[in-house]
Amino acid sequence: MAYFDAASTEPLHPRAREALTAALDAGWADPARLYGPARRARMLLEQARAEVAEVLGCRPDEVSFTTSGTQAVHLGVLGVLRGRRRAGRRLVVSAVEHSSVLHSGEVHEREGGTVETVGVGLTGVVDLAAFGEAVRAEGTALACLQSANHEVGTLQPVAEAAALCAGAGVPLLVDAAQTVGRMPASPGWSVLTASAHKWGGPAGVGVLAVRKGVRWRGPLPQDERENRVPGFENVPAIVAAAAALRAAAAEAEQEGARLSALVDRIRAEVPRLVPDVEVIGEPVARAPHIVTFSCLYVEGEALLMELDKAGFAVSSGSSCTASTLRPSHVLEAMGVLTHGNVRVSLPRGASGADVDRFLSVLPDAVRRIREEAGVKS
Amino acid sequence: MIRNRGVSDAMTPRHTAAEQAAQQAAQAPALTVDALGKKCPIPIIMLAEQINHVPLNAVVSVLADDPAAFTDIPAWCRLKSHHHVGSYELPQGGWAIHVRRNY
The missing domain is CATH 3.40.640.10 (Type I PLP-dependent aspartate aminotransferase-like (Major domain))
Incomplete structure (x- = not known):
């Protein structure tokens, strides 16, 4: 995992x-x-x-x-x-x-x-x-x-x-x-x-x-x-x-830069690999380890389950994954897509190989969910 | 059924007076997509399918009561370069969210 x-x-x-x-x-x-x-x-x-x-x-x-x-x-x-x-x-x-x-x-x-x-x-x-x-x-x-x-x-x-x-x-x-x-x-x-x-x-x-x-x-x-x-x-x-x-503070500068580069990779690759995706939040003035994106026509919970099956623990601000029926107040306040939302936040030591594997399984996971929902691409 | 009444009767504008005036001047929806009771992303999937069934510059009204739709349909318009005309509260809960086809 x-x-x-x-x-x-x-x-x-x-x-x-x-x-x-x-x-x-x-x-x-x-x-x-x-x-x-x-x-x-x-x-x-x-x-x-x-x-x-x-x-x-x-x-x-x-x-x-x-x-x-x-x-x-x-x-x-x-x-x-x-x-x-x-x-x-x-x-x-x-x-x-x-x-x-x-x-x-x-x-x-x-x-x-x-x-x-x-x-x-x-x-x-x-x-x-x-x-x-x-x-x-x-x-x-x-x-x-x-x-x-x-x-x-x-x-x-x-x-x-x-x-x-x-x-x-x-x-x-x-x-x-x-x-x-x-x-x-x-x-x-x-x-x-x-x-x-x-x-x-x-x-x-x-x-x-x-x-x-x-x-x-x-x-x-x-x-x-x-x-x-x-x-x-x-x-x-x-x-x-x-x-x-x-x-953590002693390692922060070096580890933060390494994680931030991985986040940059995710921010750049996700919209290239997956159609109809919105990458959310500040691209540069951001925490080093967090990246969030929303996939059009995808149910957040279904995507989390697919990613869990593929061995990835991520979270989501979509309403169907929260304890309430309301979508995340953060995404609402920003006016961005709230469904199909995935937050990736990298812990200390997260490997580039794992990020690459995430990027390789994500497009198929999204495509399968869209197909099941009858979305024509 | 309230839903079958004239659209303007069934709607309570939640925007400024200027927007209301602009709305009244605007054309009636060419198509109404009833997504009441449907959870996101289904209302948006329905909108994406249906928008191509109206002529250019015509308005589609999506009736939805999932709170996510209130944020997500305007966001979809921004991503897909269509125009979010406005969102109007329905008396029975939910909104009529008007989208103008741009291309």
Whole structure:
């Protein structure tokens, strides 16, 4: 099986596996206690925090560990909205944010706040002028913009958006789940969220970084443990996450360039090999590992099954493959074809030979599905 | 059946006043493709088959209620260089999506 679904989850990095095994023995005790094993667990936790902060370019005491990237977004969005309640009740988001951002916005609306959604262009880039106008509007408490889109890979103009937000005195939350460990974080964020299993760490570890000076008030009952996140820290998993992040960040430039060249090959070859295909998203300003395309007249689910049979794990934003009957809100907002959609996201180490084999089986798979549906070519 | 009523009666425009005015000035559909209850990509497969059955510059109205069709038919027009005239909500749910044959 060629695994091409890294944007869902990256396989565990070997460094993470080693660190996890070691930390299960050395970091099991309660880091809030004062005896030897507890102090060792605390030391490991703080070392991991410092390593993550270094990669993100912030201070260790600005970094909290959550139980997932989704929880980091929930706490980041709702915490800043509470902390800045006196500044206003407006939340600004791009139309292509991860569902965790949009669902946080729904909670905010139910509590009497408002959400303004800023549209994107055909390649998924947020309308920066409209974004600036939205954050400058009276009563804006927080703006959210992802670093790169999780479905199409398009990079957002985070540095420019951060400058607009700074000019308006509005904090910017950057959901960097798709880029941390693959690309350096753009400067200027106020709150940054990420997810360890997207960079090769274990599942169950998210990162919530809140810069000094950003007002934040937790939406959950607090305790005396992890800063901003209630509950007993999973020290071994956090240590493994930090080890994977250090390793991924060190390899990122070289491995990112290699994967990006493979993505370029897919972007160029798919429309040459398969008739009636739309390759979606920014061709250059994109995450190194993600490419998405939609095949006209093809049911997304049928194509995923064909590709699974041929030994490829890929995902799709088509409605028939989602748990809801609606197509992906990202593809809808971009105004691109939502059916017959395939997202290929390459993990660390994905081979050129596997990409070539994917390109060799795809045209027949699409042709068979179209024939069965009675489409005349 | 609502579907058999005059097309303009059955439609609620969801676009601007200018677009509505332009729509009223435009010709009635030469052909209606009933894809209600059909999941994407079937409405688009039906449209692709049927569009060649109308004269150049004539309008095909696709009735569809799969939410994907609302995005995908305009996207198909862009890819296939036909013209998406507009999409109009149907009272019973779904849309009449008007496409003008360009070639």
